[in-house]
Amino acid sequence: MYVYDEYDQRIVEDRVKQFRDQTRRYLAGELSGEEFRPLRLQNGLYIQRYAPMLRIAVPYGLLNSTQVRKLAQIARDYDKGYAHISTRQNVQFNWPELEDVPEILAELAKVQMHAIQTSGNCIRNTTTDQFAGVAYDEVVDPRPWCEIIRQWSTFHPEFAHLPRKFKIAVNGAASDRAAIEVHDIGLEAVKNAAGELGFRVLVGGGLGRTPVVGSLINEFLPWQHLLSYLDAILRVYNRYGRRDNKYKARIKILVKALTPEVFAEKVNAEWAHLKDGPTTLTEAEVERVSRHFADPAYKALEDQEEALKALDAQHPGFARWRQRNTFPHKKPGYVAVTLSLKATGHAPGDITDKQLDAVADLADRYSFGEVRNSHAQNMILADVEQGQLFTLWNELRELGFATPNIGLLTDVICCPGGDFCSLANAKSIPVAEAIQRRFDDLDYLFDIGEIDLNISGCMNACGHHHIGHIGILGVDKKGQEFYQVSLGGSSGRDASLAQILGPSFAQEEMPDVIDKIIRVYVEQRTEDERFLDTFRRIGIDPFKERVYAANH
Numbered sequence: 001m002y003v004y005d006e007y008d009q010r011i012v013e014d015r016v017k018q019f020r021d022q023t024r025r026y027l028a029g030e031l032s033g034e035e036f037r038p039l040r041l042q043n044g045l046y047i048q049r050y051a052p053m054l055r056i057a058v059p060y061g062l063l064n065s066t067q068v069r070k071l072a073q074i075a076r077d078y079d080k081g082y083a084h085i086s087t088r089q090n091v092q093f094n095w096p097e098l099e100d101v102p103e104i105l106a107e108l109a110k111v112q113m114h115a116i117q118t119s120g121n122c123i124r125n126t127t128t129d130q131f132a133g134v135a136y137d138e139v140v141d142p143r144p145w146c147e148i149i150r151q152w153s154t155f156h157p158e159f160a161h162l163p164r165k166f167k168i169a170v171n172g173a174a175s176d177r178a179a180i181e182v183h184d185i186g187l188e189a190v191k192n193a194a195g196e197l198g199f200r201v202l203v204g205g206g207l208g209r210t211p212v213v214g215s216l217i218n219e220f221l222p223w224q225h226l227l228s229y230l231d232a233i234l235r236v237y238n239r240y241g242r243r244d245n246k247y248k249a250r251i252k253i254l255v256k257a258l259t260p261e262v263f264a265e266k267v268n269a270e271w272a273h274l275k276d277g278p279t280t281l282t283e284a285e286v287e288r289v290s291r292h293f294a295d296p297a298y299k300a301l302e303d304q305e306e307a308l309k310a311l312d313a314q315h316p317g318f319a320r321w322r323q324r325n326t327f328p329h330k331k332p333g334y335v336a337v338t339l340s341l342k343a344t345g346h347a348p349g350d351i352t353d354k355q356l357d358a359v360a361d362l363a364d365r366y367s368f369g370e371v372r373n374s375h376a377q378n379m380i381l382a383d384v385e386q387g388q389l390f391t392l393w394n395e396l397r398e399l400g401f402a403t404p405n406i407g408l409l410t411d412v413i414c415c416p417g418g419d420f421c422s423l424a425n426a427k428s429i430p431v432a433e434a435i436q437r438r439f440d441d442l443d444y445l446f447d448i449g450e451i452d453l454n455i456s457g458c459m460n461a462c463g464h465h466h467i468g469h470i471g472i473l474g475v476d477k478k479g480q481e482f483y484q485v486s487l488g489g490s491s492g493r494d495a496s497l498a499q500i501l502g503p504s505f506a507q508e509e510m511p512d513v514i515d516k517i518i519r520v521y522v523e524q525r526t527e528d529e530r531f532l533d534t535f536r537r538i539g540i541d542p543f544k545e546r547v548y549a550a551n552h
Helices: 007-029 034-043 064-080 096-111 143-151 223-240 251-256 260-271 283-293 305-314 316-325 353-366 386-399 430-436 442-448 507-524 531-538 541-549
Strands: 045-046 050-055 061-065 083-084 091-092 168-171 185-190 197-203 215-222 326-328 334-339 350-352 370-373 379-385 451-454 470-477 480-487
Touching: 007 034, 007 096, 007 430, 034 045, 034 197, 061 064, 061 223, 064 083, 064 096, 064 353, 064 370, 083 353, 143 168, 143 223, 143 283, 185 223, 185 326, 197 223, 197 260, 215 223, 215 260, 223 251, 223 260, 251 260, 305 316, 305 386, 316 326, 316 386, 316 442, 316 480, 316 507, 334 353, 334 507, 350 353, 353 370, 353 379, 353 386, 379 386, 430 451, 470 507, 480 507, 507 541, 531 541
Parallel strands: 168 185, 451 470
Antiparallel strands: 045 050, 050 091, 061 370, 083 091, 083 350, 185 197, 197 215, 326 334, 334 379, 370 379, 470 480
């Protein structure tokens, strides 16, 4: 992973000193709340319902064990003993004291971490596939490109005060596990007929109040021009983006208003002034960054699949876990392992300080000291030897990480909701738990198969409900918390936005509603169909008829 040089370290330490003084002045009454607001947002600090929330940057979801231990220490010393993995692969602390935040940032700086640009109207954390660099279906490792974008975008003076926040995702594999079609900019690494590397560029995707699937504006951008082309896109947005209405300030609104064709023309006109300029990437620069992502010291191993099948036969729980929580690796004899943070009865994405320490230990013993966060709010050990899987599984069971539900209905993506967030219309976590309890039968869960269930507490869509196969949105009806259900969303290569089922439901109705939806699917599916396949074939009406027949 990328390692700071002296310059990087000094920048981060200087930012800590700067914010320490800003916080002191605010607490002393020398800065008003309005004056302090943009300063705290530049350092990832929000004021939530009950306490501040601090969002820590985890570039493209990559952590080392030293950093994970530091997060555990911060959770213990400055929070309530836990942290939260966000859908942008970052880490959040929900209960820090305002006066402690400069100390937390100083602690983070010791391990090459910070909270810069995790909030505010700027370019946010660039995200990618949680299996980047190890995936069996990878065309190119996207992590060096994410790091190049990170270095270009961090403290970029021209883009520090955009019309709204701005999110970029990069995919380098045959499957899209980075959800590039629902980002402000989505980049897909591709090779042309001559074997040359470039990027497909999509612009104007996004969720929130106005969900949109991104538009393709460049079929093949040569890699040398990546940064100058991104510069051109951001300049067009900065120039024409709405600043008079925050609900219409995202780039997706601009692209739709102009049309993708006109937007692309404006980008090309701007790019003409930038192309072949000082931001043109060289092979030497790409190689410099890529060296930080060289393969670890893999052993020359034989594939262990037959031996693992024998263990599967003896231990059905192990077989289930291996089926759902391991992912094929590019190197023979290795797999990537997802640690489920979705055990029933625990808030999705939450992890305790003791568990964080345990994850760091596991990373050191099983995965070259490295950990990944996924946008599905789980954690990954990317380089586990197949021969160590059974031992690891037993350890994960003791630690609460072995729930075999990755990609299944109870692997819920869920924002903190009304329990924490001042913007939320309704609670999210109790709804997630109630649904998890209803579908706690593993045999039934496995029979249902892959379903993405996403829950957001408000229209800001931090739980990505628009792209869940089943999406749940908290709404306010005359001061009461209700939940709107939508079906048919997808974040993959076949990205689609979910359709609203109909009128909303009370919280206590939600497990029954989801149960009826699942029963329609089970009755209607063909042998090879996933939920999304069945929904696309039969449409929304059969689900609507079943759900509302007994309710209204």
